[in-house]
Amino acid sequence: MSAPAIELKNLEKSFGLARIIQGVNLQIAKGERHAVIGPNGAGKSTLFNLITGRFAPTSGGVFLHGEDVTGLKPFEINRRGLSRSFQITNIFPNMTVFENIRCGLLWTMGYRYSFWHMIGRQQDVTEKAEEILAQINLSSRRNELAGTLAYAEQRALEIGITIAGGADIILLDEPCAGMSHSETDLIVDLIRKVTEDKTLLIVEHDMGVIFDLADQISVLVYGEVIESDTPDVVRASAKVKEAYLGASLEA
Amino acid sequence: MTIASKTPLTAGSTRLISLSNAMPWAFAALFLLCLPFVFQSNSALTIMNQMAITIVFALSYNMLLGQGGMLSFGHAVYMGLGGFFAMHVMNMVEDGLWLPLPFLPIVGGLFGMVFAFLIGSFSTRRAGTVFAMISLGVGELIAACSVIIVVFFGGEEGISGDRTMGPPVFGYEFLTQQEVYYLTVVWLLLAALLMYLFSRTPIGRIANAVRDNEERAEFLGYSQRNVRWISFCASGFFAGVAGSLFAINFEILTEENLNLATSGSILLITFIGGAGFFVGPIIGAIVFTLLQTVLGLHTELWALYLGILFVSCVMFFPSGFAGLIAMHRRPLALGKMKLLIKPYLKVAIPAITSVLSLAAVLEILFHKRHGYGGDHEMHLYGIAFDSGGYQAVAFATIIAAISLILVSRVLPEIREAWDNANHAEDRA
Numbered sequence: 001m002s003a004p005a006i007e008l009k010n011l012e013k014s015f016g017l018a019r020i021i022q023g024v025n026l027q028i029a030k031g032e033r034h035a036v037i038g039p040n041g042a043g044k045s046t047l048f049n050l051i052t053g054r055f056a057p058t059s060g061g062v063f064l065h066g067e068d069v070t071g072l073k074p075f076e077i078n079r080r081g082l083s084r085s086f087q088i089t090n091i092f093p094n095m096t097v098f099e100n101i102r103c104g105l106l107w108t109m110g111y112r113y114s115f116w117h118m119i120g121r122q123q124d125v126t127e128k129a130e131e132i133l134a135q136i137n138l139s140s141r142r143n144e145l146a147g148t149l150a151y152a153e154q155r156a157l158e159i160g161i162t163i164a165g166g167a168d169i170i171l172l173d174e175p176c177a178g179m180s181h182s183e184t185d186l187i188v189d190l191i192r193k194v195t196e197d198k199t200l201l202i203v204e205h206d207m208g209v210i211f212d213l214a215d216q217i218s219v220l221v222y223g224e225v226i227e228s229d230t231p232d233v234v235r236a237s238a239k240v241k242e243a244y245l246g247a248s249l250e251a
Numbered sequence: 252m253t254i255a256s257k258t259p260l261t262a263g264s265t266r267l268i269s270l271s272n273a274m275p276w277a278f279a280a281l282f283l284l285c286l287p288f289v290f291q292s293n294s295a296l297t298i299m300n301q302m303a304i305t306i307v308f309a310l311s312y313n314m315l316l317g318q319g320g321m322l323s324f325g326h327a328v329y330m331g332l333g334g335f336f337a338m339h340v341m342n343m344v345e346d347g348l349w350l351p352l353p354f355l356p357i358v359g360g361l362f363g364m365v366f367a368f369l370i371g372s373f374s375t376r377r378a379g380t381v382f383a384m385i386s387l388g389v390g391e392l393i394a395a396c397s398v399i400i401v402v403f404f405g406g407e408e409g410i411s412g413d414r415t416m417g418p419p420v421f422g423y424e425f426l427t428q429q430e431v432y433y434l435t436v437v438w439l440l441l442a443a444l445l446m447y448l449f450s451r452t453p454i455g456r457i458a459n460a461v462r463d464n465e466e467r468a469e470f471l472g473y474s475q476r477n478v479r480w481i482s483f484c485a486s487g488f489f490a491g492v493a494g495s496l497f498a499i500n501f502e503i504l505t506e507e508n509l510n511l512a513t514s515g516s517i518l519l520i521t522f523i524g525g526a527g528f529f530v531g532p533i534i535g536a537i538v539f540t541l542l543q544t545v546l547g548l549h550t551e552l553w554a555l556y557l558g559i560l561f562v563s564c565v566m567f568f569p570s571g572f573a574g575l576i577a578m579h580r581r582p583l584a585l586g587k588m589k590l591l592i593k594p595y596l597k598v599a600i601p602a603i604t605s606v607l608s609l610a611a612v613l614e615i616l617f618h619k620r621h622g623y624g625g626d627h628e629m630h631l632y633g634i635a636f637d638s639g640g641y642q643a644v645a646f647a648t649i650i651a652a653i654s655l656i657l658v659s660r661v662l663p664e665i666r667e668a669w670d671n672a673n674h675a676e677d678r679a
Contacts, residue, residue, distance in 0.1 A: 052470065074469040084470055092463040103460045107472030111453035113481055119453050165471060 003066030005030045005169050005199035006051065011060035013043075013050055013223075020046045022223040023060070028216070030065075030168075033200040035210045038220035039243075044203045045087055047220065048173050051201075052084045053077040064169065079107070083167035087174045087203075089154045091161060093147030097138050100146050100157055101129045104164030129164070136160040136190060152183045159190060169199045176206050188212055211235070219243070276444060283436045287429055296428040297500070302540040303439040304496045305520065309532030310446050311489035312517045317526035318450055319482040320462030321375070322383045324514055325390025326490060328370075331509025332393070333363035333491025335404060337498040338412045345416040352417045352425055356438050356495040363491020367484045375479035378465060382479075387511070394510040409505030412498065425499075435496050442492050447529060449485055458482045519557070523564050525571025534572045552617060556610070582672035590672045594665045601657035607632065608651035615643050 006028040013021040020043045028034045036044050049055045051062055053074040061070040069077050092100050105125055111117055119125070133139045136156045141149060146157055159175060175191060176184045188209055191200070204210050210217060211231050218228040221243045227234055234240055286299060308330050315321040337359035344350050350358070374385040397404040404410065414431075415424050423430050449455050457478050461468045465475040498504055507513065516539070524535020539557070546553040568575050582588050611631055618629045618638045627639035636643050 054466075073474070074466075075472050075474045078470055078472040086467075090464060090467045092460050092467065094463050095459055099456065099459075103457060103468070104471050106453045106457060113454045113457075113477060115449060115452045115454045115481070115485070117453055118448065119451055119456055161467070161471070 002030065004028055005065060007063040009061045011050060012058045013046055013055060014058045020223050024225055026218060026225060028199060028201060030199055031197060032216055033214050034216045035214035036203050036218050036220055037210055042220045043223040044220055045173060048171055048203060052171060081167050082169040083162045083165055084171035085158045085162040085173055085175060087177060089158055091146045091154060091157055095146060096143050097146050097157060098129055098142045101132050101160050101164050104161040105129060108165040132160050132164050135194060152179055155187065156190065163194045170195050172202045174203055174205065176204060176209050184209060280440055287432055293428045296432045298540060298544045300432055300435045300500045302537055303435045304493050305536035305540055306533050307439055307442045308490060308493035308517055309520045309536045310443055311486045311493060312521050313526055313532045314446060314482055314486040316521055319458045319479055320378055321479060323386040324383055325386040326517055327509045327513035328390055328393045329363040329367055329487040329490035330494040332366050333359035334494025334498045334504045334508055336362035337495035338410050338504050341412040341414060341498060345413060350417060351420045352414055353420055353434055355499060356492040359495025360488040360491040363494060364484050364488040367487020371480045371483035375483050376476050390511050390514050394506060397506040397509060409503055411503040414499050414502055431500055438492060438496055442489050446489055454481055519561050523561060523571055525573030527570050528573035528577060531571050531573035550614060552613060585675055587672040590668050594661060594668045598658060598661045598665060601654040605651055605654035605658055608647050608654060611647040612644060612651060615647060
């Protein structure tokens with residue numbers, strides 16, 4: 001069996017005296033859709049930031065496809081095939097929607113730091129960017145500044161930028177936060193579509209989204225994974241109910 | 252129409268710049284080539300040369316500020332060092348080194364780039380305040396060195412050279428100001444074109460991305476530091492080119508070319524012109540050079556006016572002159588410019604009067620204070636009067652107040668016309 005797409009070994013992170021992540025062990029297989037849930041302040045976003053290199057862990061290790069990436073910078077981790085979105089929309093507000101997507105493509109399409117290509121003449125990049133725009137339903141907004149889009153559109157753009165580079169591991173941090181029901185349905189469809197055959201790790205508060213999307217669910221409480229199993233097992237788990245889910249699942 | 256219209260995706264893609272993009276460049280070139288036939292005096296040519304040099308310098312500065320989001324307080328360092336090295340090389344040419352003068356800017360540019368590479372290696376790690384502070388420190392350091400290392404910088408007198416000692420190029424020895432003008436203009440066009448093209452390369456676009464959101468760019472595979480460093484080196488090259496052109500034109504370089512005042516002016520120029528637009532620094536450089544040279548001939552207060560212009564730019568139109576022009580794209584596209592013409596004309600006369608009368612107040616006060624030995628006769632706008640009493644100041648102040656009131660009366664009308672001109676549907 002090949003190495004898991006993401007493996008966390010005894011991962012710990014402290015900010016001063018506060019131990020936010022307290023020894024997390026987790027294996028996410030290739031092609032799995034894995035959700036992390038947990039109450040506010042459980043450390044979900046911190047976990048994401050540790051995996052993606054935004055923070056360096058206090059101890060423990062992060063492995064992608066068996067390769068140790070602990071302590072690498074975000075761009076180095078991204079180059080190893082991992083891409084993420086952010087809880088708070090994180091786009092390039094003063095650039096057009098099209099440019100936003102194109103920026104997501106440039107590195108993996110081999111243009112890197114090139115100053116000898118004219119970007120407008122690169123058919124492959126243009127076509128790929130148009131294709132992604134169509135996928136995220138923003139073709140009609142192509143030439144508008146990203147900062148002027150509606151909130152839901154910015155969230156879709158955020159996902160577009162995240163998947164543009166063709167990373168095989170996608171991390172989405174609360175992609176549906178602040179969205180209406182109909183918008184959430186659209187985004188979930190979009191996520192399903194764009195992460196086909198990819199490994200997905202998602203943090204989300206909306207339980208409907210979680211049980212709709214995930215193959216595996218990990219429950220994070222006070223920086224510890226108290227349960228990690230299929231949705232059915234997690235739903236039935238007394239431990240989880242006690243710690244967190246309770247009312248929302250009974251209903 | 253043509254084949255191009257049938258295949259929009261490939262239209263214009265086979266050329267380096269599409270035809271519609273090439274037109275402004277062709278016009279600019281033609282215009283610059285014709286200018287010396289209109290302005291033939293040596294002093295006019297000198298002003299135009301200075302303008303061209305400032306444009307190259309400002310465009311290179313905007314690669315940092317506008318394109319890369321790096322606020323530098325020490326960009327004169329790269330122009331100055333490029334210029335000093337160019338001057339030393341020019342002197343080596345006098346001693347027998349073979350280098351035709353038109354190639355000198357490449358040498359200066361490379362030296363500018365080398366220093367940008369060295370200093371950028373640590374200054375580009377972070378943007379924002381850290382970058383700004385380092386640029387300020389390095390600027391001060393190099394300016395201080397220029398007085399200490401006399402062998403290289405020539406101390407307070409600076410260093411000078413003679414551009415005419417190199418091998419003639421097609422019979423030209425660059426003895427006349429006109430020949431130097433054409434040399435400068437060719438370099439202006441070349442440098443501006445290259446900087447424009449740079450902004451359309453992958454690294455140019457990623458520089459914008461890092462400016463907008465450096466963290467997001469990191470999660471797309473880009474090291475923000477490397478992106479800034481590369482832009483910084485490119486910018487250093489063109490600053491060095493500007494420095495060499497300065498060396499060629501004025502044949503002297505002093506500490507003034509790399510001190511903080513020069514670094515400050517280029518920031519001001521770029522900002523007034525509009526850092527968000529490619530043409531912004533060009534407009535800024537033209538306005539600045541005109542204020543400095545033409546207005547400078549008439550009043551000692553030109554720097555004060557420049558300062559007022561800068562402050563009002565920051566407060567009222569932060570996207571600069573280029574931004575003011577760009578604001579009118581939408582009314583133009585909607586075909587509603589005609590709605591704006593009348594209110595604009597209406598405000599023009601009181602606005603111009605208020606500017607002139609406010610300037611008059613300043614000039615009269617200045618004259619009262621600094622007039623030579625009780626000489627109170629003053630000439631302003633072709634009128635001779637006595638600046639000694641309070642009548643002149645009072646008169647100018649009253650005119651200013653009246654015209655300002657008139658301006659404020661017209662403002663609501665302008666605002667309404669502006670709203671109407673920016674909406675597709677007609678509003679009652």
